Amino acid sequence: VFHAEGVTKVYRMGEMEIHALRGIDLELYAGELTVMLGASGSGKSTLLNILGGLDSATGGSVRYGGQDLVRADDQTLTAYRRDHVGFVFQFYNLISSLTARENVAVVTEIARDPMPPEEALALVGLEGRLDHFPSQLSGGEQQRVAIARAIAKRPAVLLCDEPTGALDSKTGVQVLAAIERINRELGTTTAVITHNAVIGGMADRVIHLSDGRVAQVEVNQRR
């Protein structure tokens, strides 16, 4: 589903260069759940943003469905993100002037076969918070709205950056169950960045990043 080859990302800051990705070769297979691990600053979010068409690589190629995302224009990338990708951001990115339900609805209204917002929010345990604004929600509740928004559009690809970082283990398990169910029932190709070792148990594949490179790939025989 994804074939990334030699992906580099360089940030230029005045005279300095930060090599966030130093040549990533990566495959994501249809219907699989892949977990991405790595130290703080190792390039995980940068890589996920590129796979999701939110950022562009400096070099290399990322092939999805016959297209190279690295060479795609803005219009193509926008359509790709809208029609194919559900994204959970490390910083949630909720619209502060909209309620939880409205934040999810904004995304489902332009989707082809979405879940009702209430159903997605119930999957993450927020049926009692539908009309709260982000400022009226705890950290973990805001994170769960972001997850509901990503899964409600039933995307072909689900990319999650730290979906359980702000959650206690009980709530985190509930959220992982929702992600794992989307992956299993819809065949959604799923990639999850996490520091939570529990998620590794449900993964088909675990990719370890280190200093902008793939250090190791483990394949689980769980299915």
Add this chain to the structure above:
Amino acid sequence: VFHAEGVTKVYRMGEMEIHALRGIDLELYAGELTVMLGASGSGKSTLLNILGGLDSATGGSVRYGGQDLVRADDQTLTAYRRDHVGFVFQFYNLISSLTARENVAVVTEIARDPMPPEEALALVGLEGRLDHFPSQLSGGEQQRVAIARAIAKRPAVLLCDEPTGALDSKTGVQVLAAIERINRELGTTTAVITHNAVIGGMADRVIHLSDGRVAQVEVNQRR
């Protein structure tokens, strides 16, 4: 150091009332490291914000150094926060137009006996990121700047909301070591909200919150 009694916090949303805190009785003792655990939405951040003078309780009392924070005026609270409290927010709250070093310097410039910003940032492993702006930092790097800012002023009280949520275990351990060192070397009264079980091992006291109440207090005989 802190004596909280019957603390309540009610949020009013139109017709509805959310009872975020339903009568908290709590003691924090000088020089101790207290960990606060509890499910997402159980009231941890709300309680910490009240202890830090960032929010006001609806009822009850919070005594610190002979003052009741619940009845203090804004001027008293501002001086209390500035002179006594170092706060690590769940959402980091960095100033996006300032670099990492400047974000820390803003706080040390008005402190009585601060660390140099560079030293605080080195304690959390960010000596290589001093001139980056928040938008040029990874999630975990932003979180570590927020921690450096809180410890640099060598506060009498250190309140941390999820200081290691976005960090891998190796970086998280480095950050906890910095917090634990401030607590031990300076005698800083420290309260840490976390979902990370590792921190429990270094705590003198563990407080479990559930639905806005204290469910359980464990005392460790570690020192």
